[in-house]
Amino acid sequence: MSLRTVIHDARHWRTGDRIDVTIENGQIVAVDRRDGERAGERPPRPGQVGRVALRGPGETSGSAPSPEARAPSGLPASGVTVLDAGGAVLAPGLVDPHVHLREPGQSSKETIETGTRAAAAGGFTAVACMPNTQPVMDNPGWIAWLLARARTTHCRVHPIAAVTLGQKGEQLTEFLALEAAGAVALSDDGRPIESAEVMRRALEYARHTRLPVIGHEEDLALRGRGQMNEGPTATRLGLRGIPNAAETVMVRRDCDLVELTGGRVHFAHLSCEGSFAAVREARRRGPAVTAETCPHYWTLTDAAVGEYDTHAKMNPPLRSECDRQATIAAIVDGTIDCFASDHAPHTHEEKRQPFDQAPFGIVGLETALGLTISQLVRPGYLTLARALELWTEAPRRVLSLPEVRLEPSCPADLVLIDPEAEWTVEPKRFHSLGRNTPFAGWTLRGKVLATWCGGALTHADRDFEAARTAEARWAPVAESR
Amino acid sequence: MQATTAETLAPKGAGFFLPRNERHLLGLEGIPRAELLDLLEDSQRHRAMLDRPGAPTRELEGVTVCNAFFESSTRTRVSFELAEKRLSAISVSFASAESSTRKGETLLDTLQVIQAMKVDLVVVRHPSSGAAAFLARHLEAGVINAGDGQHEHPTQGLLDLLTLKQAWGGRFEGRRIAIVGDIAHSRVARSAIFGLGCLGTAVTVAGPASLMPREIERMGVSVASTVEQAMQGADAVMALRLQHERMEQGLLASLSEYSRAWGVDARRVRLMKPDAVVMHPGPINRGVELSPDVADGPHSVVLAQVTNGVAVRCAVLKHCAAARQELP
Numbered sequence: 157m158s159l160r161t162v163i164h165d166a167r168h169w170r171t172g173d174r175i176d177v178t179i180e181n182g183q184i185v186a187v188d189r190r191d192g193e194r195a196g197e198r199p200p201r202p203g204q205v206g207r208v209a210l211r212g213p214g215e216t217s218g219s220a221p222s223p224e225a226r227a228p229s230g231l232p233a234s235g236v237t238v239l240d241a242g243g244a245v246l247a248p249g250l251v252d253p254h255v256h257l258r259e260p261g262q263s264s265k266e267t268i269e270t271g272t273r274a275a276a277a278g279g280f281t282a283v284a285c286m287p288n289t290q291p292v293m294d295n296p297g298w299i300a301w302l303l304a305r306a307r308t309t310h311c312r313v314h315p316i317a318a319v320t321l322g323q324k325g326e327q328l329t330e331f332l333a334l335e336a337a338g339a340v341a342l343s344d345d346g347r348p349i350e351s352a353e354v355m356r357r358a359l360e361y362a363r364h365t366r367l368p369v370i371g372h373e374e375d376l377a378l379r380g381r382g383q384m385n386e387g388p389t390a391t392r393l394g395l396r397g398i399p400n401a402a403e404t405v406m407v408r409r410d411c412d413l414v415e416l417t418g419g420r421v422h423f424a425h426l427s428c429e430g431s432f433a434a435v436r437e438a439r440r441r442g443p444a445v446t447a448e449t450c451p452h453y454w455t456l457t458d459a460a461v462g463e464y465d466t467h468a469k470m471n472p473p474l475r476s477e478c479d480r481q482a483t484i485a486a487i488v489d490g491t492i493d494c495f496a497s498d499h500a501p502h503t504h505e506e507k508r509q510p511f512d513q514a515p516f517g518i519v520g521l522e523t524a525l526g527l528t529i530s531q532l533v534r535p536g537y538l539t540l541a542r543a544l545e546l547w548t549e550a551p552r553r554v555l556s557l558p559e560v561r562l563e564p565s566c567p568a569d570l571v572l573i574d575p576e577a578e579w580t581v582e583p584k585r586f587h588s589l590g591r592n593t594p595f596a597g598w599t600l601r602g603k604v605l606a607t608w609c610g611g612a613l614t615h616a617d618r619d620f621e622a623a624r625t626a627e628a629r630w631a632p633v634a635e636s637r
Numbered sequence: 638m639q640a641t642t643a644e645t646l647a648p649k650g651a652g653f654f655l656p657r658n659e660r661h662l663l664g665l666e667g668i669p670r671a672e673l674l675d676l677l678e679d680s681q682r683h684r685a686m687l688d689r690p691g692a693p694t695r696e697l698e699g700v701t702v703c704n705a706f707f708e709s710s711t712r713t714r715v716s717f718e719l720a721e722k723r724l725s726a727i728s729v730s731f732a733s734a735e736s737s738t739r740k741g742e743t744l745l746d747t748l749q750v751i752q753a754m755k756v757d758l759v760v761v762r763h764p765s766s767g768a769a770a771f772l773a774r775h776l777e778a779g780v781i782n783a784g785d786g787q788h789e790h791p792t793q794g795l796l797d798l799l800t801l802k803q804a805w806g807g808r809f810e811g812r813r814i815a816i817v818g819d820i821a822h823s824r825v826a827r828s829a830i831f832g833l834g835c836l837g838t839a840v841t842v843a844g845p846a847s848l849m850p851r852e853i854e855r856m857g858v859s860v861a862s863t864v865e866q867a868m869q870g871a872d873a874v875m876a877l878r879l880q881h882e883r884m885e886q887g888l889l890a891s892l893s894e895y896s897r898a899w900g901v902d903a904r905r906v907r908l909m910k911p912d913a914v915v916m917h918p919g920p921i922n923r924g925v926e927l928s929p930d931v932a933d934g935p936h937s938v939v940l941a942q943v944t945n946g947v948a949v950r951c952a953v954l955k956h957c958a959a960a961r962q963e964l965p
Contacts, residue, residue: 394827
C-alpha cells in the first residue's frame with residue numbers, strides 16, 4: 157500500500173499562495189494552488205495549526221484537498237493522511253552547511269543519531285558535517301563509513317572531508333577520491349590552514365573537483381591563548397583577548413590566494429566587520445569567494461560572557477556591538493551568501509569549568525530558525541522568504557547540492573513553519589546531547605511544526621504527534637469500509 | 638532600524654550574572670561603597686591590634702578555613718594563614734600547582750571534596766581568571782578570592798586601599814594615583830582600579846602598549862602615554878610586578894629598557910606631590926620596577942602594605958564568616 161500525505165492549506169514560503177501539497181514515495185507529486193485564498197485573506201487559525209482533518213475518501217468539503225488525494229488512481233484511498241497546515245508556511249527543508257556531529261570518537265558530545273534528530277527538530281533536512289572528528293575524516297573510507305552510518309537517521313548527512321591529513325596543515329588528502337566517495341566540501345574546520353603555501357596548493361588542486369575549500373580563518377599566533385573577544389569585557393574579566401585581526405588577516409590572505417589560483421573558498425563563520433569588508437573587496441575583483449555567518453553573531457555581543465559564562469564561549473568569539481551591526485548589514489547587502497549554525501555540542505562537564513579551560517563552541521541546530529525570525533525577520537532586516545532562502549537554496553548553491561523546490565517530482569524535503577508562534581528555549585528538551593547554548597530561557601518567535609525528509613515525517617511538534625496517532629487509528633477503519 | 642531585540646528576548650535576570658552574596662569576596666568590582674568602608678574600618682582596627690603584641694583573639698573560633706592554592710604564592714598564603722591563626726580559626730592549607738588536575742580531578746571536584754569535610758570558607762588562588770566566581774557558583778562554602786588569573790586580587794586591593802587611607806588621612810576623593818607597568822596581566826591593578834573608583838580616587842595608568850589592555854578606559858581610568866605624565870602631581874604611584882616571561886613572549890625587549898622607560902626612580906618620584914607614597918605589591922624586581930633607593934626610601938610604603946595585608950585578611954575572613962553563618 158502506497159502512502160500519500162497531503163499537506164492541506166499551507167502557505168508557499170516564497171509566493172505566499174495557499175497550497176495543498178501531495179507527497180508520495182518520498183517525492184512531491186502535486187502542488188495545488190488554492191485560488192482565491194491568497195495569503196492574508198484568511199489568517200492562520202490559532203490552535204488549529206497542524207491538526208489532522210480526518211476526512212474519509214470521497215467526503216466533500218469546501219476546503220477539500222486536491223482530487224488526486226481523494227481519488228488516487230489504483231490505490232486504496234485509505235492510505236491518505238491529510239494534515240491541516242492551517243495556513244502555516246511550507247518551505248523546502250533547511251540546510252545547515254556547518255555542523256559538528258562529533259562521530260566518530262566524541263560521542264559523549266553528540267552522535268549522528270542525536271545530531272540529526274536535533275537537525276530535524278530545527279527544521280533541517282540536510283546537514284554538512286565537519287571532519288574534525290577522532291579520527292579525522294581524511295580518507296574515502298571514512299566518508300563511506302559516515303554515509304552508510306547516516307543512512308538511517310533523521311536528515312540527509314553530507315560529509316565534509318579534511319583538506320590535509322589529520323588536519324595537520326601539511327599533506328593534502330585525496331580530493332578526487334573523497335569527492336567520488338561523497339564528500340561535498342573540503343575543510344580543516346576547527347583549525348586554520350596555517351601555511352599559505354599549503355592553502356595555495358589546496359586551492360589549485362581542488363579545481364579538479366567541484367568541492368569548495370571551506371576556510372576556518374584564524375591566525376593562531378594572533379589568537380595566542382585568547383579566550384574571548386579582545387575588548388572591554390575581556391579587559392574587565394582579565395581574560396586574554398582574541399582580536400578581530402586574528403580572523404581578518406586570514407580572510408584577506410585567502411582572498412589573495414583565490415585570486416592567485418582561480419580556486420574557490422567558502423569562508424566559515426565570519427564574525428566581524430573587517431572580514432565582510434575583505435569579502436566585498438574580493439568580490440569587486442572577481443574571485444570566487446562565498447561566506448557564511450551564524451545566528452549568535454547577529455544576536456549577541458561579547459557582553460554576553462557576563463561573569464564567565466562558558467555558554468557564550470565560541471570561536472570565533474562573540475564580538476562588539478559594532479561587529480554585530482556589521483554582520484546584519486552584511487546579511488542585508490548580500491555579502492553573506494548563506495547561514496550556518498556551527499552546531500558544536502560539548503558535554504556539561506566540559507563546559508562546567510573555569511572559562512579558560514572550557515572548550516569553544518555552542519549548539520545551534522534547534523535555535524537557528526527561531527533566532528533568524530526573531531532577530532532578522534521581525535525587526536525588518538529580511539523578509540521571511542529571503543531569510544529562508546539563506547537557510548535553503550543558498551547553502552545548496554554553496555555546496556552544489558541538488559535543488560529542492562516546491563514542485564512535483566522534487567524530493568519531499570519540507571519544513572512547515574509557524575513564523576508567529578512563540579516558544580521558550582529549554583535546553584533540557586533539546587534532542588541534541590549538547591545543551592551548551594547561551595539562549596536558555598529566551599523567548600523566540602518562529603517555530604518548526606513539522607519536518608519531512610524524503611517524504612518521511614522526521615519531526616512533528618506536539619499537535620502533529622497527536623495527528624500521527626489519530627492517523628494510525630483512522631486508517632484501518634477506513635479500509636474496512 | 639532598531640536592532641537590539643536581543644534584550645527583550647533574553648530572560649530577565651539572565652543566569653550568568655552571579656547574585657552578590659557577602660559570604661564570598663570574589664572581587665572589588667561592584668562592591669557597595671558602604672561595605673568597602675566597613676571592611677577598611679575593621680581592617681584598621683585589626684591593624685591596631687597587630688601593632689599591640691598579644692594573644693590571638695577568638696573572633697573566628699570554630700570557623701574552618703581551607704587555603705587552596707593552585708598557583709604558587711608565599712606572601713599571600715602566609716598572610717592568610719597568620720590572619721586565620723590570629724583569629725583562632727581552624728585552618729588548613731594546601732598548595733597544589735597541578736597535582737589534582739594531573740590526577741584527572743577537576744577543580745570543582747577537588748573543592749567539593751574539601752567542602753564535604755565541612756569547611757566554612759575556602760580561600761582560593763587559581764591561574765584561571767574567573768575561577769573564584771566559578772567555585773562560588775557551585776559551593777556552599779564562602780569563597781575568598783586570593784587571586785584568580787589576571788582578573789582580581791581583592792584582598793590585595795583592600796590592603797592597597799588601607800595603606801592609602803593611612804597615607805592620605807582617610808580622604809580618597811580628590812586624590813590621584815598612577816598605576817605603572819604590566820596592566821594587561823595584573824589582577825592587582827584591576828582590584829585597585831575597582832576599589833579606588835568606588836572611593837572616588839582618580840586613576841591614571843601607564844605602561845608599554847603591548848601590556849596595556851584594550852579599552853581599559855571603559856574601567857574609568859585615564860591612560861597616560863609616558864610614566865612622567867602619569868606621575869606628574871600624583872598622590873601615589875603603584876608599580877606593578879613585571880614577570881620575566883613577558884620578555885620570552887615578545888611583549889618587551891629587555892628589563893633594562895623597561896626600567897629606563899617605565900621604572901619608578903627618584904627623578905620620577907620628584908614629579909609627584911611631596912608627601913606622595915610609592916607602592917608595590919611585591920615581590921620587587923629591584924632596579925626594574927623600583928630603583929633600590931626608591932624601594933627603601935622615605936616615600937616607600939611597601940612594608941606597610943605587607944603588614945596591612947594581614948589586617949585586611951582578618952577583616953575579610955570575619956566578614957565572610959559572619960555572612961556565611963547567616964545562611965538559612
